[in-house]
Amino acid sequence: MKAQTREIPVRFYRTESGRAAVLDWLRGLHKADRHAIGLDLMRVQFGWPIGRPLVGSLKDGLWEVRSTLPSQRIARLILCFHDEMLVVLHGFIKRTQKMPTADMALAKRRRKEVTK
Numbered sequence: 001m002k003a004q005t006r007e008i009p010v011r012f013y014r015t016e017s018g019r020a021a022v023l024d025w026l027r028g029l030h031k032a033d034r035h036a037i038g039l040d041l042m043r044v045q046f047g048w049p050i051g052r053p054l055v056g057s058l059k060d061g062l063w064e065v066r067s068t069l070p071s072q073r074i075a076r077l078i079l080c081f082h083d084e085m086l087v088v089l090h091g092f093i094k095r096t097q098k099m100p101t102a103d104m105a106l107a108k109r110r111r112k113e114v115t116k
Contacts, residue, residue, distance in 0.1 A: 008045050009085045013110050022077070022091045032070040037091070040067045041077060045086060058099070061115075062089075062107055078107040080114065087114050 012022045026034050044050055044065055056064050058078065065077040074094040079086050089110040092103050 006046075008048055010041065010045050011085050011087050013087060013089045013114065022088050025091045029069075029075075030071055033073070033075070036069050037065075037067045037075055037077065040065050041088070044079075048086075058104070058107075060108065060111075062104075062111060064099075076103075078103070080111045082115050087111075089114070 012020045014020050026037065029037070040054060044055060054066060056066065058064050061080050063079050063081075065079065067075040067077070069075055076092055076094050076099075077088055078090040079088045081087070090103060090107040092100070094100075
């Protein structure tokens with residue numbers, strides 16, 4: 001008997017003014033790169049729980065989705081779970097081996113806003 005996949009709803013972080021910062025960032029990427037990130041997010045949405053190499057824990061309730069893009073770059077989406085939903089908090093192109101401090105701090109601030 002085949003296991004039934006359960007879709008986890010996905011929501012993108014919005015500022016108090018209603019701006020969807022992550023969606024704005026995604027729209028600025030090449031179409032093929034957006035598509036690759038979208039497929040990876042869909043794998044998480046329909047296949048949770050997923051481990052490495054696609055998803056890794058950042059601790060404190062944050063997770064990162066790792067996408068290798070057709071443009072030969074590496075993208076990260078940082079997300080959390082809230083109200084039985086995946087909330088995409090931040091997205092960026094990774095330029096260094098280590099997680100950038102500013103990107104992590106921004107994701108933590110946004111998580112606090114979402115979960116309060």
